[in-house]
Amino acid sequence: MTRYWLFKSEPDCFGISDLKRRKKATWDGVRNYQARNYLRDEVQLGDVVVFYHSSCAEPAAVGIAKIVRAAYADKTAWDSHSEHPDPKSTPKNPIWYVVDVAYVHTFQHAVLLKVLHAMPEMNGSPLTQRGNRLSILPLSEKQYRAIKKEGGR
DNA sequence: GCCAACGTTGGC
DNA sequence: GCCAACGTTGGC
Numbered sequence: 275m276t277r278y279w280l281f282k283s284e285p286d287c288f289g290i291s292d293l294k295r296r297k298k299a300t301w302d303g304v305r306n307y308q309a310r311n312y313l314r315d316e317v318q319l320g321d322v323v324v325f326y327h328s329s330c331a332e333p334a335a336v337g338i339a340k341i342v343r344a345a346y347a348d349k350t351a352w353d354s355h356s357e358h359p360d361p362k363s364t365p366k367n368p369i370w371y372v373v374d375v376a377y378v379h380t381f382q383h384a385v386l387l388k389v390l391h392a393m394p395e396m397n398g399s400p401l402t403q404r405g406n407r408l409s410i411l412p413l414s415e416k417q418y419r420a421i422k423k424e425g426g427r
Numbered sequence: 428g429c430c431a432a433c434g435t436t437g438g439c
Numbered sequence: 440g441c442c443a444a445c446g447t448t449g450g451c
Contacts, residue, residue, distance in 0.1 A: 282448095282449090284449090328448080328450085329448070329449050329450080330449090330450095333449075387450080405448090405449090406448090406449085407447080407448050407449070409448085
């Protein structure tokens with residue numbers, strides 16, 4: 275059964291336009307255990323991802339991607355030159371995981387955070403709760419449909 | 428750039 | 440196991 279997820283990324287670092295250009299990307303650098311657990315244990319091939327821009331002028335859900343490869347070890351963890359090295363993670367005992375995502379489409383209208391806040395479907399979602407820092411979070415099918423509708427495709 | 432909220436670390 | 444200190448996230 276298809277599941278729905280929301281993945282956050284800083285557009286200055288990697289935005290939906292970067293994914294569009296590259297068609298496919300490895301979602302690396304997740305260094306939070308709860309997000310890791312979702313990635314490793316629950317995100318499956320074919321799942322649908324809402325791409326969200328965070329830490330920027332207009333935080334918003336901006337488009338759709340899909341999972342094209344389920345979890346495998348995050349090699350950047352044991353690369354001391356990577357952006358998020360973690361010496362505790364090794365090829366034999368990886369702590370951190372990645373998935374591969376592919377571009378699907380960009381929303382006609384970015385669904386701004388304030389709009390997400392106003393959507394009754396998003397009540398109780400970690401996304402719209404204060405102080406939330408989870409970078410990968412599950413969406414219900416209802417939430418996904420509501421966001422997609424606001425996005426205009 | 429600021430600051431509140433949060434997760435992690437490390438001393439005890 | 441507790442908790443203060445610290446670093447990071449993320450909205451504004």
